[in-house]
Amino acid sequence: MEQSQSNPAYEVVQVCLLAGKIMLENGGETYRVEDTMTRIADAFGLPNAHSFVTPTGIIFSVEGPGQTTRLVRISERSTDLRKVTDVNAVSRRISSGEMSPAEAYRELQEIEAAQPRYPVGVKIAAAAIASACFLIMFGGSWHDFIPALLTGGAGLAFLLYFHRLVPIKFFAEFLSSLLIGTLAFLMLRLGLGQDLDKIIIGSVMPLVPGLLITNAVRDLMAGHFVSGLSKGAEAFLTAFAIGAGIAFVFAFFAGEGGL
């Protein structure tokens, strides 16, 4: 008897946690994750839900009959905004009362299992084009367009490859910025490019943690100190890895009389 009473709440908590997990793993903002989770709980008739969201884990608790508290650990984070959008759409439909918890759970599982929308080749091409365009935006000349295109694309390709090889994200970032720097130097040596700094800046842009930095400051201002600080630390480490990779190249080539 008691089991059947607590079951509905349990199911709703499952839905909330899965929704929160997908959003957080794919680049959703902390406050939005909290908001979505409490909103879903509210729509399913659990008005006293509390959530504590940090980039590395979610604690969700429900008061009242069948009260529970559960925790989900988040270890992998990337940016897949389509999944965030899809979860958002599901949460909208739940709010308007169109879905049962079981249906919502099934749909969320499908979203979680979905493959990224764009194939790797398209992403590499996008990174290449973005790098070349950033070169122009930062005042580079069209002579350096092709070198930036090549190093930028190669940089992301390396990053994706290394990331699969080495589970430590920062090491993969370090290695790919190392390769970007080396490639840019080689291009210059071969007489393909003119302005080394501009080529490197453009090519590194797809790796730069711009989104993380702004999200970190934003979380801090919203009073989410734990997630603000941890996102800040992640952004700092990423920036440091990129900087160290480039610095390594400079130290090596400058010593060899390359500059």
Next chain:
Amino acid sequence: MLIEQLITSFIATAAFAILFNVPKGTLLQGGFVGMLGWALYLAFLEVAVDPVVATLLASCFVAVISQVFAKIYKTPVIVFSVSGIIPLVPGGLAYDAMRNAVQNHYDLAVPLAAKAFMMSGAIAIGLVFSEVINHLIRRFRRG
């Protein structure tokens, strides 16, 4: 020159949106937001506004447009704002700071780093500021 900047910023932001896996239907809008933000930033620099202030105003503008688009297309704001602010991120400055630090020119590196930090702070404040405005408007409408 201006057209060149507009086209490249549009393409760069749309390409960035692909890296962030945004839904296909919102790629062009994301590029458009980024282009407008970058154009506004350049326009402010042209009339000799401080880069930090220009970043603040441009990112606030990007956030406002993103919110409008988010309403129209019924998607989270982040889909548009994320790629829209990318051109404003001081990647070049941070790079210069780092490069100077590596070459032991700490005297040059520190002010550059401080400026890069100020600019990323300005982006965040711009985003929050537009959210506050949005909140106030909603409050006001509700009475």
